Amino acid sequence: MENSAAHTHGKAVISIRNLCKSFGDQVVLDNFNMEIYDGENLVLMGKSGSGKSVMIKCMVGLMEPDSGEVEILGKNMLELHHQEKDELRAEIGFLFQGSALYDSMTVQENLEFPLRRHKKKFKGGNTNEMVEEALESVGLAHTKSLMPAELSGGMQRRIALARALILKPKIILYDEPTTGLDPITAKEIILLMMDIQKKYKTSSLIITHDVDCARVISNRMILLLEGTNYAQGTFQELSTSKDPKIKAFFK
Amino acid sequence: MRNRNAQNIKLGIFVIAGITIFVLAVYFIGNRQNLFGDSIRIHSVFKNVSGLQTGNNVRFAGVNVGTVRDILILNDTSIVVEMLINEKTRRHIKKDTRATISSDGLVGSMVVNLVPGEEEGSSMINPGDTIESISKIATADMLTTLNTTNENAALLTADLLKITTAINDGEGTLGALIKDEGMATDIKKSIAGLRRTSEAAAVSVNRLNKILSSVNLEESLAGLILNDTSAAGEVSQIIADLGQSAEEMKLMTANLQEFSEEIKTGEGILNHIINDTTVVNHLDATLQNAEEASKKFDENMKALQHNILFRGYFRKLERRKAREGKNENNR
Amino acid sequence: MNHNYTATANVSSFFMEIGALSRFAGRFFKELFSWPFEFREFLKQCYQMGNKSLLLVGVTGFILGLVFTLQSRPTLLEFGAVSWMPSMISISIVREIGPVIIALICAGRIGSSIGAELGSMRVTEQIDAMEVSGTNPFKFLVVTRILAATLMLPVLILIGDLIALFGSALVEYVKGNVSFLLYFNEVFEAIKFSDLMPATIKSFFFGFAIGVVGCFKGYNSSKGTEGVGKASNSAVVFTSLLLFIIDFIAVFVSDIIYG
Structure with a gap:
């Protein structure tokens, strides 16, 4: 259904060129290239330990690649100063693998946290209203004063999503959004992600090894194998491929 | 928010309690060592101070009236002991007072004892005076x-x-x-x-x-x-x-x-x-x-x-x- | 950059560990004096470390004073020197036993909780989440905690010392019929600045050591739940060792200064 948009490439919001990263002797990324276009849902699939998380961390500057370029919204992430990097990061929402909610803070404080440093972006904006709006968009307005530990895994993931949304980013990076969740909850999260994508018109990069998730959400897919961009195309194209290495992904 | 305020109040009480203890301790100790309040300096010359140290007590008729401020070796037979005497007790200490050094208890530190003189009508001691010492x-x-x-x-x-x-x-x-x-x-x-x-x-x-x-x-x-x-x-x-x-x-x-x-x-x-x-x-x-x-x-x-x-x-x-x-x- | 630390810690060579710890401490000072300062988090940590440890420190201090006095009493009684009890107890508590015991207790209470908290935050990517939210996690988590520990420990030690002396005074009151007034009069007679000052300065360093090691171990903890346990455990072990080393240096230095 969304596939129609897939091939009408807009301009690239993120482009990664020749990214290399290794830990000691272990090469994780080897000349990796990728582009994410405006408004698309790109799914990056790979086995665990194949360097998906390393790649996404290099993108937002949590890790420094050995070589290569990361260009986000026309700016080279790796050459920015701290201040500029923070400003650019405000345009990127990040949903962490295990939700990564601050467990010493309430839900409200968790959502306020990104606002502390990026208030400039919303001059005169009421923090409280923004928190409520973000919570409503994930359907958990009543949990404002609860602690993350009091919430179920699915709810935590939604709060985390709300936190990633609160700065109204142009790009959202999802690091394994469905891991650790039961299939039904996972489905809910995927639907929520699609809702949000429509509502806020974001471009998304979804890292996953969950085939169901990839089928539902992806406009385009990239298969990460041995540190390189092994294959790309739509879910349809890749899942019917004859290549045994590609087939292995869809088993 | 109210919770945070309550926490800050408790923290404030805690910190102030700690600082108060410190300040009081400093005050009490300082009081003993005559670091605060008015005091005068007097001297006495001894042949031997028997291990007297700076900070030891000076007693007059058994009452603590000051501390040893400094000990200087003048030459091989005379050692000057400078004492700080509380201004309040000064009027009881006459010029013919003599100083001796003795031990405070069996294993205690040394103290300077000021022994009242016998002369009638001797005048009050003045700052900077040197009093006689009794040697053993x-x-x-x-x-x-x-x-x-x-x-x-x-x-x-x-x-x-x-x-x-x-x-x-x-x-x-x-x-x-x-x-x-x-x-x-x-x-x-x-x-x-x-x-x-x-x-x-x-x-x-x-x-x-x-x-x-x-x-x-x-x-x-x-x-x-x-x-x-x-x-x-x-x-x-x-x-x-x-x-x-x-x-x-x-x-x-x-x-x-x-x-x-x-x-x-x-x-x-x-x-x-x-x-x-x-x-x-x-x-x-x-x-x-x-x-x-x-x-x-x-x-x-x-x-x-x-x-x-x-x-x-x-x-x-x-x-x-x-x-x-x-x-x-x-x- | 943080992963450099992780890699270093994995080498687990002692000197590398010390080197990494020193760099970590150096970074603390660098970040301490640069804008912004997370004041609210700092107050929260002060509350967590100070007020929340007070009960533990109080009970420990009280028992320490009680037991110490009860144990020394027979010996002093034999020498007929029971009247020396207040000065003996107070000097040993203020100079040495109070700061060291309370710092050790706090290493267990504060150091391990910092290690575990930061460790689990590292493992669950909360630290990364902070960084992408535009907050410097080192400033927010590490600077505030180290500073809070450095400032709270002297307060805890002073209060603990006082409570220990009350415990000791209670024994003397019950067993030796010594009034509290006389007891504390003798205490202040015995304690000198040269007892109180080095002990107080020392306790800042104790707090700093607890904070730095706890944060270092937690912040650079390895992935996985095992890493959290290891971070909190090694924080306590390493801090305890460091406390004694600092104590030795402190005694050495104050001995030179005060003769």
């Missing part, structure tokens, strides 16, 4: 004198003993006593000597007493006696005994004098001696008293020597004597 050498000198006295007394007692034995031995001696002028002279000499000795003993005992009472046992002897009150009591007992012995000796000397006068005048002596046994008894008793008194004196001296605290001193004396004896032998 005075006590040692006094003991030397006392010992000489004791030796003399022992010698004389031996003489007297000889005479007494002679008298007690019987007739022949009695005759000799009457006939022999020399013997009478001997007695007279002995008696004179005994009186001198006894007077000397009385003087030294008096001196000892005076120093001890004026300086107050606890204060002046303290360095030597380590403030041990039982030891101090013992010493003062010995001194009292010495005084009594000297007193007895004096009495006896008077008796002997009387007797020897009678011999000298020769008036009815023989009659007296022959007829009046009471005179003989009297003489006998007198001599016995003399012996006893002398013995007691000796005992007291020995007791003094055996007192651990004086032992070192007497040992030194003996050693010196032995050395002198050797020198004489060599000669």
